Amino acid sequence: MTTDISPQEQLLAIRASIDNFDAALIHILAERFRKTKEVGALKAKHDLPPSDPAREGEQIDRLRRLAERSDLDPDFAEKFLEFVIREVIQHHHQARG
Numbered sequence: 001m002t003t004d005i006s007p008q009e010q011l012l013a014i015r016a017s018i019d020n021f022d023a024a025l026i027h028i029l030a031e032r033f034r035k036t037k038e039v040g041a042l043k044a045k046h047d048l049p050p051s052d053p054a055r056e057g058e059q060i061d062r063l064r065r066l067a068e069r070s071d072l073d074p075d076f077a078e079k080f081l082e083f084v085i086r087e088v089i090q091h092h093h094q095a096r097g
Contacts, residue, residue, distance in 0.1 A: 029084075036088040040095035050092035056085050 005013070043050060060078050067077035 032084070033088070033091070037091055037095070040088070040092035043092055044095040044097070050096065051085075051089045059085070 040050070042048070060081055063077045063081045064074040067074040
């Protein structure tokens with residue numbers, strides 16, 4: 001007796017897994033932005049600059065290394081982090097009022 005799963009059932013199972021990863025990513029990003037908003041409030045309170053180019057560069061380098069070790073395109077990882085950093089800096093500017 002064969003218990004093969006049809007291609008359609010396989011596709012549905014894979015897509016369900018992708019949906020779970022998407023949900024996890026959204027929750028993780030929400031937590032990350034909650035923390036970066038705390039950083040923005042702290043920076044605003046103490047009149048620190050909204051951006052920190054040295055830290056941003058270090059983070060990009062670190063994420064590129066992580067991406068390489070994870071078999072993910074480091075250019076994609078860098079673009080993604082740069083997008084996130086732009087959003088964070090915008091939040092930091094907003095925290096200044």
